[in-house]
Amino acid sequence: MITSLNEGTSKDEVFIESILSDLSKIAEKNNVINPEFYKKYDVKRGLRNENGTGVLVGLTEIGNVHGYIIEDGERIPDKGxxxxxxxxxxxxxxxxxxxxxxxxxxxxxxxxxxxxxxxxxxxxxxxxxxxxxxxxxxxxxxxxxxxxxxxxxxxxxxxxxxxxxxxxxxxxxxxxxxxxxxxxxxxxxxxxxxxxxxxxxxxxxxxxxxxxxxxxxxxxxxxxxxxxxxxxxxxxxxxxxxxxxxxxxxxxxxxxxxxxxxxxxxxxxxxxxxxxxxxxxxxxxxxHGGANIKVMEMMKDIKANVKDWESLSDIKEYLIKILSRKAFDRTGLIYGIGHAIYTLSDPRAVLLKKKALELAEEKGRLEEFNLYKNIEDISVAIFREIRNTPIAANVDFYSGFVYDMLNIxxxxxxxxxxxxxxxxxxxxxxxxxxxEPRIIRPAYRNVKDREEYLPMKKR
Incomplete structure (x- = not known):
């Protein structure tokens, strides 16, 4: 029960907020799909196939992203x-x-x-x-x-x-x-x-x-x-x-x-x-669009906790803590490392990294650039060592650093x-x-059991 009001908040607003809070719990309870149903009905969650590739839903001549080769249904890593x-x-x-x-x-x-x-x-x-x-x-x-x-x-x-x-x-x-x-x-x-x-x-x-x-x-x-x-x-x-x-x-x-x-x-x-x-x-x-901001937040945390930026062992130790959910936001993610399609390299990151070095030299921020480079190299090595997974830095790893050097x-x-x-x-x-003249209309399967309409006095 709410016992006090924030400054400038009316009693009506507090009452409405209380009702909405109760209703949100009802809405959440009645809108969670049983996760077992997705496998039962072979749902392509996120429009992804079981091997992680995207479901083919259209054709285009505009752009193409290549990061792996499919052989016998398996993804084989390849240069991006x-x-x-x-x-x-x-x-x-x-x-x-x-x-x-x-x-x-x-x-x-x-x-x-x-x-x-x-x-x-x-x-x-x-x-x-x-x-x-x-x-x-x-x-x-x-x-x-x-x-x-x-x-x-x-x-x-x-x-x-x-x-x-x-x-x-x-x-x-x-x-x-x-x-x-x-x-x-x-x-x-x-x-x-x-x-x-x-x-x-x-x-x-x-x-x-x-x-x-x-x-x-x-x-x-x-x-x-x-x-x-x-x-x-x-x-x-x-x-x-x-x-x-x-x-x-x-x-x-x-x-x-x-x-x-x-x-x-x-x-x-x-x-x-x-x-x-x-x-x-x-x-x-x-x-989708804000990944480089998470990279910047992570880098700020790394800079604060790794005192010697030139120590590869100190950097590796802290990155392992991040992967182990013991540091930063405890999600186990090293932001800016890895991509849904690119495996061995992200061509955008390769290009931007080269220009970032040039800008860092102009701005007097080579020490910071070297920290990024070391984190990239060590992260790739860690994933190969611990998870036997080929991985590469994506464009977001360097883009935030570039924008920061541009004072954006x-x-x-x-x-x-x-x-x-x-x-x-x-x-x-x-x-x-x-x-394509057709409207795009994928299918959703209804998994709700039939229920009878109840008169108000029986609810």
Whole structure:
């Protein structure tokens, strides 16, 4: 029984809270499925086969994630490969970096149109993105500043849905119109998240409000750094590093949760804004888009408990404690190590690690980089030694460290992921609408026994 009220809380609110608390216990009790039923009815939980592979539910030409080979129904570990429209991501990154170019806009073009642009087409595409980066008149004031949110992903989702009202032709699902909406969203995501962050910093954290206009001549990575920093300044290495992070997060096959959400919602025939907002809602979940934040929390704990960062034995001893559920959050997980598909290597982590070293040298944080590298190496060795399991660092292991070196606030980690992945989502939406007219509708088996309706006096 509640005997006291919090300041500003009415008796009615306390009474309602008490009722809801009781009802939640009833709801939880009556919504737990008997776990034995999943095996009895051969349910593909999480759309996974028994060997851990994903259930095949569709076809795509946009991206492919390779991490193992199937032989006689068993998974055989293999070097990780990620391709965009059939092009190896490592070859693509090597290509634009050798030419001292930013790559994200080229990746967006490739994902949307299915082919690499020549120089003139890329310049035209970058020009269109530059012109679309500005938000519609009144949008910043009415949709963002008047209704700030403590969570930037929530603010981004609301901004996407709000953009529907500023579109003169929002419900047209022709490929031409979806493409126009897609390019606008790709261009405006950085502005939406930057302004959403500035509103949050001002209204929730009582900091000065900085609203910098995007610069159409700058690329996506440069505009993000330009708009989130009070002085607009960033170094060449910083911009190149963020551009690489955007490139490697832009797409990851049709089976990841947010891409699948895009396919599911798009299959209903709904508008682009609803489909992309659903994808953002999926990415917001910590099991999908927020993994690098858990890595950062774990690293903070390791730094506090391992006094000698150069001692491999001390690091190994503490990592074993984490695996044994005796340290950190006691889940037994070393965050950033392992992946659902990649086994021997994650190509995104390989690429980002290389750039992280370059940035660490510029920032004077080599000691910290070496700690990450040692944790990666020791974790891989521990899993082979204790569990006989091949495992590798995934992209989240280094991405949080990179964002921290870029002085990007933690609450922007997942929104920046979204600003990158929106290109992949839009490509999947176009592919779904163009290729598959059927609505996606999987089956759920009802396992509830029949019951009779009881009159009120008999309940």
């Amino acid at each position: 490969k990620l391709t965009y429209r059939g092009i190896d991501i490592e070859a693509m990154v090597d290509g634009f970096q050798k030419e001292s170019r930013f790559g994200y806009e080229e990746v967006c073009y490739l994902l949307l149109f299915g082919e690499l642009p020549d120089k003139s087409k890329l310049e035209e595409f970058k020009y269109i993105l530059g012109e679309y980066r500005y938000l519609p008149d009144g949008f910043t004031e009415d949709m963002i500043l008047k209704f700030p949110s403590n969570n930037i992903m929530n603010k981004l989702q609301r901004s996407i849905l709000g953009a529907y009202s500023f579109d003169s032709n929002p419900d047209d699902t022709s490929i031409k119109n979806i493409l126009r909406q897609s390019v606008e969203l790709i261009a405006r995501f950085p502005t939406m998240i930057a302004y959403g962050y500035q509103a949050k910093a001002h209204y929730y954290n009582h900091q000065s409000l900085f609203i910098h206009s995007p610069r159409p001549e700058l690329g996506t990575a440069e505009n993000i750094l330009h708009m989130i920093r009070p002085d607009n300044y960033y170094s060449k290495t910083e911009a190149e590093t963020l551009d690489l992070a955007l490139v490697i997060h832009a797409e990851h096959g049709g089976g990841n949760n947010s891409a699948f959400a895009t396919h599911v919602v798009s299959s209903t025939g709904t508008d682009t804004y609803s489909a992309i907002a659903a994808a953002v809602g999926s990415l917001k979940g910590p099991k 606030p933690c609450e922007l980690y997942t929104p920046i992921f979204a600003a990158s992945r929106v290109a992949g989502w839009c490509a999947h939406r176009i592919e779904q609408v163009a290729s």
